[in-house]
Amino acid sequence: MNYSQWAQDDDGSFVPVADTVARIAPGYYDTVMDGSGRLHFMSIRARKDDLLEFPDSASMQVIEGIRDFWDQEEMFKRYGLPYKRGILLYGPPGSGKTCTMQIVARDVVAKGGVVVTFDPRWFLLSYRAFRDIQPETPMVVLMEDCEDYLTGGYASMVLNLLDGGEQLHRVVFLASTNYPERLEGRVINRPSRFDLRIKVPTPSDAARRRYLESLLKDEDSIDIDAYVRDTKGLSLAHVKELFVACHILGSDYKEAASRLAKMAVEKVSSDQDDYDDEGDYGMQDLAAPGLPAIKVGEYL
DSSP, X not given: OOEEEEEEOTTSOEEEEESSOSOOOSEEEEEEEOTTSOEXXXXXXXXXXXXXXXXXXXXXXXXXXXXXXXXXXXHHHHTTOOSEEEEEEEOSTTSSHHHHHHHHHHHHHHTTOEEEEOOTTTHHHHHHHHHHHOTTOOEEEEETTTXXXXXXXXXXXXXXIIIIISOOOSEEEEEEESOGGGSOHHHHSOTTTOSEEEEOOSOOHHHHHHHHHHHOXXXXXXXXXXXXXXXXXXXXXXXXXXXXXXXXXXXXXXXXXXXHHHHHHBOOOTTSOOBOTTSSBOGGGBOOOOOOSSOTTOBO
């Protein structure tokens, strides 16, 4: 089988940059199989420069832990252990799981490694192909929304892969889910599959403050204390929208903050009216998202 490398053109299409390559360059890749059985490593764009690290956070626990992992290969060899790691991130939408994964990805590319998005249909084939030509290059495998393939027809195959069915080397599997309750105990309670499971909660006051400060330019000024106070329990996406709505588009601050607070918890359905008779949101239809049963920062 031939392995080729493609890259994304300016119009969004993919064009070949090499055929039967001798080496996959450091970067971010999807893998696809074409109709003739050729496996392509397709280069994708990813965020690299505007990612924020928040000290004393669950996110930094993950980032620093993986940085340390990359420095411990000799210790793994000494004890005859597979040089691989698996980490499962869980938490509410917008808590920072994707940003955490992007920082880990950026780190490995800076080390000359590659980042591959997981596709259960041909991950194993692409991994073997990659190791045929680059046996020692670090690899990070991103498994976002992992409940999609850890609860269906692919589950047994993926779990067998993570459990050591294939000899894996210099690889980190980084998975995320908004719905840990959908995953079975055999997924989240066996360290050989995911060595750590870590809750990434909604951003802390300090994290939201730092994010707001990163948005401001030298000539800008906002009441950061009010923004931090009024976005407690919300995601950075909500914080950004409050900033855009008020500081850039000139919306009324109290109205915008109230709208976003309701947006974070309201249940939306096409077959029910979200408004009461007086035009306000029916508070009986609002419910805070349920919290996962797994403890914060719990180690397996």
